[in-house]
Structures are given as C-alpha cells and as structure tokens.
Amino acid sequence: MNRIDQLFQQKPKEVLNIYFTAGFPQIGDTLTVLQALQDGGADMAEIGMPFSDPLADGPVIQDSSTRAIANGMKIAVLFDQLNGFRDKIRIPVVLMGYINPVLQYGVENFLRSCQEVGVDGLILPDLPMDEYETEYKPLFEKYGQHLIFLVTPETSESRIRKIDSLSRGFVYAVSSSSTTGKDKDMRLQESYFRKLQAMKLQNPVLVGFGIRDKATFQTACQFSNGAIIGSAFVKAIENSANLQETVQTFVRNIKQ
Amino acid sequence: MDIAINTSQSRYHVNEKGYYGEFGGAYIPEMLYPNVEELRENYLKIMREPAFQQEFEQLLRDYVGRPSPLYFASRLSEKYNTKIYLKREDLNHTGAHKVNNTIGQILLARRLGKKRIIAETGAGQHGVATATVCALMGLECIVYMGSVDIQRQAPNVARMKMLGATVVPATSGSKTLKDATNEAIRDWINNPVDTHYIIGSVVGPHPYPDMVARFQSVISEEIKKQLLEKTGKALPDYVIACVGGGSNAAGAFFHFTDDESVQLVAVEAAGKGVNSGFSAATSQLGKPGVIHASKTLLMQTDDGQIVEPHSISAGLDYPGVGPLHAHLYTSGRGKFLNATDDEALAAAYELSLLEGIIPALESAHALAKLKDLDLQPDDVTVVCLSGRGDKDLETYIKHLK
Numbered sequence: 001m002n003r004i005d006q007l008f009q010q011k012p013k014e015v016l017n018i019y020f021t022a023g024f025p026q027i028g029d030t031l032t033v034l035q036a037l038q039d040g041g042a043d044m045a046e047i048g049m050p051f052s053d054p055l056a057d058g059p060v061i062q063d064s065s066t067r068a069i070a071n072g073m074k075i076a077v078l079f080d081q082l083n084g085f086r087d088k089i090r091i092p093v094v095l096m097g098y099i100n101p102v103l104q105y106g107v108e109n110f111l112r113s114c115q116e117v118g119v120d121g122l123i124l125p126d127l128p129m130d131e132y133e134t135e136y137k138p139l140f141e142k143y144g145q146h147l148i149f150l151v152t153p154e155t156s157e158s159r160i161r162k163i164d165s166l167s168r169g170f171v172y173a174v175s176s177s178s179t180t181g182k183d184k185d186m187r188l189q190e191s192y193f194r195k196l197q198a199m200k201l202q203n204p205v206l207v208g209f210g211i212r213d214k215a216t217f218q219t220a221c222q223f224s225n226g227a228i229i230g231s232a233f234v235k236a237i238e239n240s241a242n243l244q245e246t247v248q249t250f251v252r253n254i255k256q
Numbered sequence: 257m258d259i260a261i262n263t264s265q266s267r268y269h270v271n272e273k274g275y276y277g278e279f280g281g282a283y284i285p286e287m288l289y290p291n292v293e294e295l296r297e298n299y300l301k302i303m304r305e306p307a308f309q310q311e312f313e314q315l316l317r318d319y320v321g322r323p324s325p326l327y328f329a330s331r332l333s334e335k336y337n338t339k340i341y342l343k344r345e346d347l348n349h350t351g352a353h354k355v356n357n358t359i360g361q362i363l364l365a366r367r368l369g370k371k372r373i374i375a376e377t378g379a380g381q382h383g384v385a386t387a388t389v390c391a392l393m394g395l396e397c398i399v400y401m402g403s404v405d406i407q408r409q410a411p412n413v414a415r416m417k418m419l420g421a422t423v424v425p426a427t428s429g430s431k432t433l434k435d436a437t438n439e440a441i442r443d444w445i446n447n448p449v450d451t452h453y454i455i456g457s458v459v460g461p462h463p464y465p466d467m468v469a470r471f472q473s474v475i476s477e478e479i480k481k482q483l484l485e486k487t488g489k490a491l492p493d494y495v496i497a498c499v500g501g502g503s504n505a506a507g508a509f510f511h512f513t514d515d516e517s518v519q520l521v522a523v524e525a526a527g528k529g530v531n532s533g534f535s536a537a538t539s540q541l542g543k544p545g546v547i548h549a550s551k552t553l554l555m556q557t558d559d560g561q562i563v564e565p566h567s568i569s570a571g572l573d574y575p576g577v578g579p580l581h582a583h584l585y586t587s588g589r590g591k592f593l594n595a596t597d598d599e600a601l602a603a604a605y606e607l608s609l610l611e612g613i614i615p616a617l618e619s620a621h622a623l624a625k626l627k628d629l630d631l632q633p634d635d636v637t638v639v640c641l642s643g644r645g646d647k648d649l650e651t652y653i654k655h656l657k
Binding site (some may be wrong): 036051052053055056058059062069074075076098099100101102103104105125126128131149150151152154155156159165174177178179182209 | 281282283284285286287289290354428429434438441442445446447448449538541543544545546548549558559560561562
C-alpha cells in the first residue's frame with residue numbers, strides 16, 4: 001500500500017505535511033532536512049524541485065528555488081540524493097514541482113526514478129487535469145505514484161468532484177486564492193472549508209497556503225485531515241546555523 | 257472591418273482544444289483555472305456580438321487612426337532593387353501595433369464586468385497601450401515591468417504614469433519581460449474575481465494566443481485590401497515581421513497563412529549572435545517545453561530551467577515564442593531568421609536616412625533581413641513596421657557616438 005494511504009488510514013487527523021525546497025539552503029541539505037522533519041514529528045514531507053519560473057509561488061519559495069538552482073540542484077541530482085533514503089525515512093514523501101523540468105527529464109523516466117528511490121506521490125500544479133487523464137494516468141499508476149491535485153475557493157463543485165475522482169493520496173485545498181506565502185486570513189474562508197467538508201470527498205483533504213504556525217495549523221485541522229506548511233518553514237531554515245535543531249524545533253512548536 | 261471571428265479552420269489556426277499542432281494548451285495551476293475558463297468560454301461569443309464589433313471597429317478608426325497606411329518605400333525599394341511596402345503600425349495612436357489588442361481586450365474585460373486591469377510589458381509599448389485604454393474606459397491599471405526594462409525604456413514608463421497607471425517593477429530572475437509576465441500572472445492568481453489580465457502578445461494559456469492573434473489580424477486584413485488597391489494583387493511574395501512573443505507577426509501573417517505562395521518571414525533577435533550566449537533567437541535555441549502556461553519552443557537548460565535571453569530590444573527579449581509561431585516554424589510554413597543587435601541598429605539608421613522614418617528597435621530586426629532574402633525586382637514584400645523609435649532614442653544616440 002502507498003505510504004500516503006497508510007498514513008491517513010492510521011492517522012486521519014492533524015496530519016502535518018512540511019514543504020521544503022531541495023538543495024536549500026545548501027545543496028547537501030536535502031536529506032538533513034528530511035531526517036530532521038521525521039525526527040521532529042512531521043507526518044509527511046513535500047520536497048520542492050526548484051524551477052526558474054514558479055508561477056504559483058510567492059517570493060519566499062521563488063528565492064529558495066533560485067538559490068537551490070544556483071547551488072546546482074536539478075531533478076537528476078535530487079534522485080541521486082534520494083537514492084537509498086528509504087533506509088532511514090519512513091514518512092511519506094511527495095515531490096512538488098512544475099511540469100517543464102519533468103518534461104525535459106522525460107515523464108516516464110521521472111516516474112520510474114520516483115518509484116526506484118521510494119517517492120510516494122507528486123504535486124504538479126501546472127499539469128492540466130485533462131492531459132493527465134488522457135496521456136499520463138496509466139504511467140503514474142504503473143509506477144505507483146499518486147498525483148495530488150489542487151482545489152481553491154473558486155473551484156466549482158462539479159470540478160471539485162472531478163478533481164477528487166482523479167486525485168490519489170489526498171486533495172490539496174489551497175486556503176485562499178493566492179500564491180504561496182501570503183498571509184490571508186483563513187477565517188474568511190470558513191464557508192469554503194465547510195463546503196469541502198460537507199462534500200465528503202473520497203480523498204483526505206490537506207489545507208495549504210497561509211499555514212504558518214500552530215494557530216493557523218489548528219484552524220485548518222478543524223476542517224480537514226491536516227495541513228501543509230511551506231513558505232514559513234523555508235523562511236525559518238533559510239539562515240539556520242543548526243539545521244537539525246531549527247527543523248525539529250519548528251515542527252515541535254506546531255505539534256505540541 | 258472584421259476581427260477574424262469567422263475564419264474557416266486552417267491548419268495553422270488554433271484547434272478546439274487550444275493547440276497549434278503540438279503547441280499551445282493551458283498549463284495553468286488550479287488557481288488560474290476559473291479566470292482562464294471564463295475567458296475561454298466567452299471570448300468568441302463576445303467577439304461575435306455585432307455591438308462589440310461595431311465598438312471595436314469605431315475605436316480602431318476614430319481613436320487609433322486605422323486603417324494604418326501601407327506605404328511604398330521607394331528609396332528603400334531602390335536600394336534593394338525590389339518592391340517594399342511598409343505596414344505603418346508605427347502611426348497608430350501610442351506608436352505601435354499593441355493598441356489593436358488592448359482595445360479589443362478592454363472591451364472584452366468590460367463585458368465580463370472586470371474592474372481592474374493588469375498587464376506585463378517589455379519595451380513598454382504594451383504597457384502604454386494598456387494604460388491608454390484603461391484611461392479611456394476609466395479602469396484601474398497596474399503594469400508589471402522588469403526593473404532592467406524600466407531603466408532602458410524610461411520614456412514609456414513616464415507615459416504610463418501620466419496615463420494614470422501604476423508601474424510595478426519585477427525584480428526576480430532576469431528582471432525583464434519573462435519576469436514581468438510571472439508577476440502579472442501571480443497578481444491574477446491573487447485577484448481572481450475582479451481582474452482581467454491583458455496579455456500583450458500571442459503567448460500564455462489558451463485562449464490568449466488565439467484571442468490576441470484575432471485582434472491583431474486587422475493588420476493582415478488591411479494589407480490584403482491595400483495591396484490589392486495599389487498593385488492589383490492581394491497577395492505579396494513576402495511578409496516580414498519581427499518576433500519576440502510574436503503578436504505583430506501573428507497579425508501580419510494571419511490572413512496569409514493558407515496562401516502558401518506568400519512567404520512568411522519571422523525575424524527573431526539574435527542579440528550578440530545566436531551562439532554567443534546573449535541571444536533571444538528562440539526557434540534556433542529553443543526546445544519544446546512549457547513557459548507561461550503554454551507548450552511552445554523555449555530557451556532552456558538541459559534540466560528544464562528557463563534561460564535568460566538577451567536582446568538590445570526590450571520587446572524581443574523573451575525566451576519563448578507564441579505557440580502559433582512554434583507551429584509555423586516546425587511545420588516549415590514560416591521562415592525563421594534572426595538579426596543581431598548590430599544589424600538591427602544599422603537597419604534602423606538605414607530606414608531613418610532613406611525614408612525619414614525612425615523605427616522601433618524591434619521593427620528594425622525585420623528590416624535588417626531585407627538584405628538576406630535575395631529579393632527579385634518584381635517581388636512584392638510587406639514589412640510590418642510594428643512601432644516607432646522614439647522610445648529607443650537613447651539607445652540610438654548611444655550608438656551614434
């Protein structure tokens with residue numbers, strides 16, 4: 001069974017998923033951060049594959065991507081780093097990125113590498129649902145990769161149903177109409193969260209965008225199976241002198 | 257006048273799914289889906305409304321000053337021993353072809369009930385054209401512009417401000433057109449309900465490339481009529497236009513794509529030379545990929561990072577090309593050439609001295625290839641003179657010294 005499905009089976013509530021950019025702050029930090037996330041108590045990790053033009057992201061994640069690329073991070077380097085990581089890491093890991101670098105790597109090669117190293121799923125925000133359904137779905141299934149789609153407050157109910165039927169693992173509920181790292185007030189979105197809850201989707205729902213601390217995490221968890229923290233975490237580790245400690249403290253502050 | 261809304265399906269026009277051959281589509285994050293879908297559902301419907309067409313036509317005539325002249329450039333023709341006509345988009349209000357599209361899109365935005373307009377700009381011509389129509393319609397206008405371009409296109413920045421627009425510098429990446437486009441897309445993500453994004457070129461997610469091409473198609477529609485009047489034949493031998501994203505070329509080619517006797521020549525910016533590492537010649541240097549939500553040819557590294565281009569002309573300084581041009585290139589229908597910074601400068605001086613017309617640096621790239629086309633005395637060539645050179649005077653003066 002896919003580790004993401006296992007996780008939600010065992011722990012349907014307050015799942016904490018943390019995003020970080022591969023190869024940031026230093027090229028060799030990917031596994032250090034991942035290990036520290038698991039040790040600190042994160043339930044899942046989302047590793048960002050840096051892209052030069054990340055349209056859905058705000059300045060914090062774009063800056064971390066720019067630095068990671070300058071550090072020499074590429075998809076091939078990331079797979080090298082992840083080779084053998086399952087000896088130590090048991091939490092589910094999803095890769096997040098934009099479609100162009102994946103197309104250049106080759107979609108099937110990419111999915112095969114994901115399976116080989118032990119990645120559980122993917123978030124590719126600019127891969128259109130139709131194209132996934134008509135061209136790529138069998139490949140994702142062949143290599144055991146869950147594709148996680150996004151919904152937003154502006155997504156229609158019928159489209160949410162469609163997204164839920166194609167998503168595997170969980171549905172990523174973007175908390176507000178925004179790029180990442182904006183501090184929009186989540187309480188304003190309560191009706192949207194309630195709507196999602198009432199729809200009783202077949203997938204678990206994780207809320208992301210604007211989750212930055214214990215309070216926002218708990219608010220999100222009232223309406224969902226958990227939440228994703230990205231920009232706030234990236235900012236926290238940016239200038240860390242002791243990465244392991246910074247990461248673990250960050251996670252504990254959310255969980256405790 | 258007709259805004260090319262009833263064009264019969266051509267293999268060079270967009271298909272129902274938003275593709276030109278293998279290029280195009282809408283590679284958008286979910287946050288943009290409702291905005292883009294609203295446009296996709298409505299753009300043709302609105303463009304077909306007689307009241308819309310009437311308003312568009314009237315504004316192009318009375319406000320923009322269309323039809324723009326098709327001018328027989330006799331001294332230039334003499335120099336190249338052929339027949340050269342210039343399509344004078346430089347004489348439009350605001351000084352370039354960009355306004356054809358912004359007039360169309362602002363009317364569309366109003367019908368969609370949008371209150372706030374955003375745009376990206378490179379040379380500033382599209383920014384000025386957007387600020388202009390926003391002033392005309394009384395709508396708020398925010399223009400994203402790379403901070404490098406703000407430096408090199410100061411007169412257009414001043415123009416936008418005088419027209420009441422807010423100019424926001426894009427400081428990420430190469431700080432040019434690509435980054436301004438990223439910032440505009442992000443603004444649209446953050447303001448999904450009340451905002452319309454007026455893209456200035458035939459780039460971006462479907463339906464933008466098609467919509468912008470249709471608004472710009474007035475250029476080739478007029479060329480056909482004017483050429484028939486002047487020469488007795490509606491079809492030239494060559495149509496030449498510069499290509500960054502490619503909107504003036506899309507407009508100049510639109511009604512000729514199915515007439516295979518007409519050679520369509522797209523001129524990209526070679527910068528300091530195609531292989532110098534400082535170039536924007538996308539068809540030569542690009543590979544298929546996705547930029548700004550469209551599958552097209554783009555300049556990128558082996559691992560899919562978008563490369564920062566270079567051109568002396570801010571309007572051509574773009575690492576991608578509209579999907580319709582990628583299709584014209586790969587299908588062989590279009591001939592893709594490129595001109596270096598120096599060739600463009602020389603061509604700008606040549607036109608100024610021979611015809612008394614100072615062209616925009618972008619348009620000068622198209623003129624620069626007249627010498628390479630082996631034009632025969634009886635050949636009829638139309639060059640799309642997409643804009644005037646006032647905005648580039650500083651660069652021209654620097655070169656003069």
